[in-house]
Amino acid sequence: MTTDKQRFKHMDMAYIHEISDGDNEFITDIIKSYLETTSPNVQQLSVAVQQNNVQDVLFLAHKLKGTFRFIGCNGIGDMLDVLEAQVGKSSVADAMVTMTSIENSCIEVEAELRAVMQELTGQ
Numbered sequence: 001m002t003t004d005k006q007r008f009k010h011m012d013m014a015y016i017h018e019i020s021d022g023d024n025e026f027i028t029d030i031i032k033s034y035l036e037t038t039s040p041n042v043q044q045l046s047v048a049v050q051q052n053n054v055q056d057v058l059f060l061a062h063k064l065k066g067t068f069r070f071i072g073c074n075g076i077g078d079m080l081d082v083l084e085a086q087v088g089k090s091s092v093a094d095a096m097v098t099m100t101s102i103e104n105s106c107i108e109v110e111a112e113l114r115a116v117m118q119e120l121t122g123q
Contacts (some may be wrong), residue, residue: 003068008112009108009111009112010073010108010112011029011072011073012031012046012072012074013071013072013113013116014072015071016030016069016071016072017070021076025119027116027120028117028120028121030070030071031113031116032117034067034071034113034118035110035113035114037067038064038067038106039106041060041063041064041072042065042102042103044056044060044066045057045060045061045064045102046099046103047059049092049095049096049099050092052087052088052092052095054087054088057083057084057087057095058084058087060085061080061083061084061087062080062110064076064080065081067079068080068109070115071109072082073103073105073109076102076106076109077103077104079082079098079101079105080102081101082098083095083098083099086098
């Protein structure tokens with residue numbers, strides 16, 4: 001049996017499997033919600049980093065950490081911790097490097113989640 005760690009680069013969906021109690025519709029709803037809301041929030045975060053808008057970066061990074069950790073993307077949550085520490089204290093260039101890593105990871109997570117949703121719904 002393949003584990004999430006073997007199957008996914010960024011995700012460990014153990015928590016979602018645990019709280020869903022095998023309800024694939026519930027898992028699909030979580031994935032849909034993630035796909036609808038996360039990308040726009042990441043884009044807003046990127047703009048805030050570019051503008052060195054400390055307040056918006058801190059708000060959005062904190063908001064996104066919970067989202068990513070909920071679906072088992074603790075590595076991205078950790079990158080958001082780094083970004084929070086960098087903003088306002090390091091150069092914008094340092095924060096942009098971290099933001100680029102976050103954005104690239106988000107693209108991969110989205111693809112992984114779409115594959116899971118396709119498996120669950122057969123579509």
